[in-house]
Amino acid sequence: MNIPRPRGTRDLLHETLRAFLRIENAASSVFERFGYQPIRIPIFERAELFIRSVGEETDIVSKEMYTFQDRGGRDLTLRPEGTAGTARAAIENGLLSRGEARKFYYTGPMFRYERPQAGRYREFWQTGIESFGSNDPLIDAETILCAQLFLDELNIAPVRIRLNSVGSGERHTYADALKQHLQPNFENLGPQDKARFENNALRLLDSKDPNTKRMLENAPSILDFLSDESRAHLDAVQNALDAAGVKYQLDPSIVRGLDYYTGTVFEISVDSLGAQDVVVGGGRYNGLIEQLGGKPTPGIGFAAGIDRLALAMSAQDSLEETSPLIQVWIVAIGEEAKPRAFALLNEIRRAGMRADMDYQGRGVRSQLRTADRLNAHYAVILGEDELARGEATLKKMSDGTQESAPLDETAARLRQSVPTNT
Ligand code: ATP
Numbered sequence: 564m565n566i567p568r569p570r571g572t573r574d575l576l577h578e579t580l581r582a583f584l585r586i587e588n589a590a591s592s593v594f595e596r597f598g599y600q601p602i603r604i605p606i607f608e609r610a611e612l613f614i615r616s617v618g619e620e621t622d623i624v625s626k627e628m629y630t631f632q633d634r635g636g637r638d639l640t641l642r643p644e645g646t647a648g649t650a651r652a653a654i655e656n657g658l659l660s661r662g663e664a665r666k667f668y669y670t671g672p673m674f675r676y677e678r679p680q681a682g683r684y685r686e687f688w689q690t691g692i693e694s695f696g697s698n699d700p701l702i703d704a705e706t707i708l709c710a711q712l713f714l715d716e717l718n719i720a721p722v723r724i725r726l727n728s729v730g731s732g733e734r735h736t737y738a739d740a741l742k743q744h745l746q747p748n749f750e751n752l753g754p755q756d757k758a759r760f761e762n763n764a765l766r767l768l769d770s771k772d773p774n775t776k777r778m779l780e781n782a783p784s785i786l787d788f789l790s791d792e793s794r795a796h797l798d799a800v801q802n803a804l805d806a807a808g809v810k811y812q813l814d815p816s817i818v819r820g821l822d823y824y825t826g827t828v829f830e831i832s833v834d835s836l837g838a839q840d841v842v843v844g845g846g847r848y849n850g851l852i853e854q855l856g857g858k859p860t861p862g863i864g865f866a867a868g869i870d871r872l873a874l875a876m877s878a879q880d881s882l883e884e885t886s887p888l889i890q891v892w893i894v895a896i897g898e899e900a901k902p903r904a905f906a907l908l909n910e911i912r913r914a915g916m917r918a919d920m921d922y923q924g925r926g927v928r929s930q931l932r933t934a935d936r937l938n939a940h941y942a943v944i945l946g947e948d949e950l951a952r953g954e955a956t957l958k959k960m961s962d963g964t965q966e967s968a969p970l971d972e973t974a975a976r977l978r979q980s981v982p983t984n985t
């Protein structure tokens with residue numbers, strides 16, 4: 564009986580996995596250049612962590628969480644995002660106690676019960692940064708620069724950066740204004756938007772319903788509701804981005820789905836991706852640490868969707884030829900040659916090359932075909948003749964030329980001939 568994988572999960576193979584690994588490497592490399600240090604947090608947390616931080620009325624908590632009871636009757640949730648866990652870990656491990664600013668980055672799988680489609684899965688991957696301890700608008704700008712450089716490193720272009728501020732307390736006054744604007748048409752809202760209207764009116768700006776979108780065309784803008792302080796903060800972020808030459812759009816419809824955001828919010832999308840085109844979402848969350856029981860500590864960060872970045876890379880063909888899985892393939896001919904070939908294989912690996920041999924007793928021709936399929940640089944042939952001479956035959960796979968080398972010099976000879984970076 565075949566047991567298929569659960570709906571919305573994927574097996575990462577071939578080019579997709581290669582893209583994932585490249586994305587993860589680019590993330591560490593770029594994030595560390597900005598002073599972020601890696602952190603790994605549990606894949607499951609107490610359910611209340613997400614309820615308290617992401618917010619009860621959000622899509623994530625109200626309908627997307629994988630929550631279950633363990634055998635001890637505890638309510639646990641497979642993490643739907645990385646910010647809550649990172650903030651919890653920072654508090655729990657006393658990392659914020661000296662009031663010094665701290666920066667962390669994470670990479671890993673997240674889980675949301677969603678309708679699976681291209682670019683939307685139930686198990687998906689995110690990498691993200693979190694910076695705790697500073698409310699300086701320059702950190703907001705730096706966070707966006709960090710995301711931009713990360714995407715640049717992956718040759719993902721063109722991207723669209725959208726910036727907004729949801730203020731701190733102002734969002735409530737604004738939500739009321741939004742409701743007032745929509746009240747006369749309340750009956751025309753779809754069931755989901757009716758619920759948003761009642762529970763979390765700001766989320767109406769996230770609605771995909773064309774009817775709602777039309778009703779929102781002349782709706783008030785949150786930018787007109789910002790306090791002087793929020794406005795000044797946003798201006799400073801914009802000035803810093805302008806000075807750094809970053810192209811972005813101010814877009815008052817960006818609100819982000821999570822409750823913990825305050826002030827700056829932003830999204831980055833890639834046009835080539837179609838419906839699920841947002842690859843980075845982030846913003847400031849100055850109330851989160853306190854909400855989770857820590858000392859009031861400002862924070863800002865973003866999360867990038869690795870699955871969607873990989874899709875963007877394959878759409879743009881920005882995956883360059885990669886290095887072969889195996890650089891050297893050893894062909895032993897006859898039982899007598901096998902132990903010597905095995906020893907040579909070990910030497911070649913110790914010399915730092917990726918090498919392998921046949922353990923299935925296949926013939927010479929089919930072994931050479933394997934070397935070819937694997938794109939090996941060299942096949943090293945060891946038969947009775949070679950053994951008698953104390954030599955190996957080195958066959959260069961790209962042009963078929965052959966040379967002999969003494970067995971005890973073979974590894975060193977290969978080390979000189981096999982390109983180091985591939
Ligand atoms: P969307 O509006 O597309 O549902 P979101 O606002 O729920 O996105 P965030 O919580 O901001 O997403 O997560 C940050 C990024 O993680 C998204 O921009 C996206 O690239 C990625 N992401 C979110 N949910 C999924 C998913 N179910 N499958 C794949 N990637 C996802």
Ligand code: MG
Nearest residue numbers: 622623677820
């Ligand atoms: Mg979502």
